[in-house]
């Protein structure tokens with residue numbers, strides 16, 4: 001049995017950035033910390049499990065972002081995934097365009113620089129998106145538009161190993177997020193399975209390989225400030241900083257911590273917990289000129305036809321829940337698919353124009 005740290009978190013020292021609303025390069029000023037949580041404690045004795053659950057509750061409530069170690073994925077495997085990302089983005093443009101996202105009504109494949117918008121402004125990043133590998137369902141005129149999200153991925157002929165490697169990576173990350181979500185339910189004194197009915201056919205999973213090119217004269221918006229919409233996000237980043245989180249002290253750099261994933265809470269968990277769990281604003285600032293940053297982001301959410309319950313928290317936890325005033329009639333709870341589709345249509349206007357001009361009530 002490991003020694004249990006009585007003081008709670010291990011912290012990673014990361015540079016703190018000056019608070020500002022402008023997306024400019026920020027001078028480092030002082031230090032702050034993001035928590036580091038060791039998932040392997042969950043497989044330990046009862047006291048170790050309790051230690052993890054307690055740390056998770058505080059990190060997810062107060063910061064909404066933390067580093068995760070002890071998750072079972074080796075650093076070598078993580079490096080292999082980042083190397084695959086580099087291989088893919090280094091392909092000639094024609095090979096990337098073979099799997100251009102605009103060809104897929106299911107929002108899968110390659111999008112070039114500035115193809116995706118965050119709050120209406122273009123992100124300076126290239127991406128390769130996959131989701132669950134599924135056949136396209138048979139639909140009728142009455143079928144909900146969000147069924148268009150379901151379908152096969154696009155795979156580049158030039159990197160044949162990408163398919164098996166990324167699908168197996170996606171499964172591994174899905175398992176980690178489900179384990180974390182069940183631990184979060186225990187932290188909220190719910191049955192561990194409290195949200196399992198919303199992922200009973202497998203959670204909604206969405207993964208992106210991302211390349212952020214170095215800064216040029218123009219915008220430094222790698223990705224603009226946003227919250228993630230789903231349940232949980234895992235980010236694997238390379239050795240370059242750029243990811244930043246908004247805290248009470250200002251924008252904080254999530255400096256790379258080798259071997260760790262960065263985890264953050266999405267809006268659907270914030271809503272289901274009436275704001276106890278915090279979905280935190282974050283962004284990526286473009287790396288310095290002459291460098292590039294690679295990352296892999298994995299998003300886990302409720303299945304598209306789910307109804308998400310508003311959790312009944314015990315009174316001492318409910319007293320700490322910050323809102324948003326969750327209303328069980330909030331359409332986000334029962335229109336999961338519709339809301340995912342809305343987000344994708346807004347982010348990818350080219351796909352919307354190519355495949356969704358007939359979409360009903362978006």
Ligand SMILES: O=C(O)CCC(=O)C(=O)O
Pocket residue numbers: 208210223228235237243282283284295296297
């Ligand atoms: O690339 C990163 O580090 C994070 C990207 C991100 O926040 C997103 O794609 O939602």
Ligand SMILES: [Fe+2]
Pocket residue numbers: 226227228233282
């Ligand atoms: Fe994000």
